[in-house]
Amino acid sequence: MAHSISIERTVHPKQKPAADQLGFGKYFTDHMFIMDYDAAKGWYDPRIVPYQPIVMDPAAKVFHYGQTVFEGLKAYRTADERILLFRPHRNFQRLNQSNDRLSIPPIDEDLALEALQQLVLADQDWIPSAEGTSLYIRPFVIATEAALGVNPSQQYQFIIILSPVGSYYKEGIKPVPIHVESHYVRAVAGGVGTAKTAGNYAAGLKAQEHASANGYSQVLWLDGVHRKYIEEVGSMNVFFRIGDTVVTPALNGSFLAGITRESVLQLLRHWNIPVEERTLSIDEIVEAHANGTLKEAFGTGTAAVISPIGELFWQGQALRIGEGQTGELSAKLYHTVTGIQKGTLEDPLEWMVDMTKQASVLK
């Protein structure tokens, strides 16, 4: 079913930033998508409008009780001028899982995909083409009811904004040092750690600041119950190559089920590389490092795709991994996934959706 999404085009197109000035999430395109919700009417008035400020009562619930969820994905411009999206259906499925955990009403995933397609096509001139660049897509929901009672909002807005972003690795893929966090905890089973909601990110800022001040790029989070099992790195999932097996923490109810994580698992299985999703302690990593079987470690996420880990700092000790160089498998995964995303490599697992094909994202 085609949905009726109105479009109001801007009469003041912005100047586009230079490709080498992009950075991440600093510039936004000419348009945005908005849809409103009211408990009495459901979701209504889906519309593409000029990018503009949100005007909201100071008592809006999002400011006070954090009832909000988001997603992040990217659109890529190929050498032959196609526009590819990486598994967008999965993002909107997960948005609704987050909505459920945060007591936010579900959104029609087909409508969301159609809105995304129309918005990206309206702003397609903003999609950069240089190596490593893309158009970052940020769908989010905010509670807008102006009332201070602690209960689910009766009103929401679902918004999609777009930001052209530069290459994550300006000088090629490069390993980073990681601080293993022993004081702060990000989330715990029974909480909201599996939802992509604002509070999880606010909760991680302090540990990140400490790590940065000590020269570390990110923190590796341990579980909040035993303080020994590995959860994730920064806001990425994490993988370790121990001997010939790739191990990643099993989904346990306290961290996000990353779509890049899922895709990397698919690819490893496609390549017949042994993978294990299971409980994994920091002690096991220390031991594998000591006995020489810890070959590689890397994070996975939308921004970096693959982020090799060159060093783990834990209890006063720096564990160097792969002599601080990007591992063979990390490099192969990075080049394969980004090649598929950019359309330069075959797409054996049918991840990419071509937005320039009429109705391609619609069921």
Next chain:
Amino acid sequence: MAHSISIERTVHPKQKPAADQLGFGKYFTDHMFIMDYDAAKGWYDPRIVPYQPIVMDPAAKVFHYGQTVFEGLKAYRTADERILLFRPHRNFQRLNQSNDRLSIPPIDEDLALEALQQLVLADQDWIPSAEGTSLYIRPFVIATEAALGVNPSQQYQFIIILSPVGSYYKEGIKPVPIHVESHYVRAVAGGVGTAKTAGNYAAGLKAQEHASANGYSQVLWLDGVHRKYIEEVGSMNVFFRIGDTVVTPALNGSFLAGITRESVLQLLRHWNIPVEERTLSIDEIVEAHANGTLKEAFGTGTAAVISPIGELFWQGQALRIGEGQTGELSAKLYHTVTGIQKGTLEDPLEWMVDMTKQASVLK
């Protein structure tokens, strides 16, 4: 030091709601306080302006990463037309503790108190006088920088809004039934549970919805590590009278240090009633109920002051407390604290600050 707070008075005063229509946090007064922060300038431009919408970029960090804190306190109108505040210094001290945990720059507490005094005096006609009514005060900070990187915002707004609120107990203080939560977890030590930040409230909505659907007023949260130690009830602290001793969970780094909690402890000690702040398991409560020593249970918070608990539902069993009636001590605490707040009782612990006295809240 007197701070220079500019005042722009509204030219369109709103109609005030009828006293019996107030409810909680539904109506807002004619003015609000705003102060801006920029990393290069610090906090600047403190001002009282007509109550008005916030205009913010859709990429503002508060919408995405939940970097926000708040406080809640009340102003009371006495029979002799004084305006009393309950321990406002403690709220701004705690606001800065929350700010620190959320990587938000601290706010000058004297300036915040002066702003609060000027704002309350500007809108003093909005303070209701009927039994149980008050003016609810909501100071909050939101991250306003328009950028999608996950790191502390470079810009913030500190805002105070005011809402006349009705009596929490329309028909007198009354016990409520509480569901002991075994599936969901609110927070864990090492996380942000001790900070008054939005994400903690979003995290509790789902459990609250389940409890409400089953006829329970609130949930009693257990700790996220052992799933057996009592933390708090809804967004209130919780107390139990076991025999002749009053027991409340010790501050353990996973729940908020309530100002009403602290005040109730002061009052109990002032009365020479034995109090214990310690670890307290749900099993101990079940046992005290079984052997007849569990005399009373109640929550403490700004909204209800004292909220007696008439029943705890745990593992399929309903434990009735005090035959479902308000306990003697709960009632005495409620009438004493609210009497002090309303100015009808002596204030032996010097809690109240008279806002009508010139410079009374200033050091």
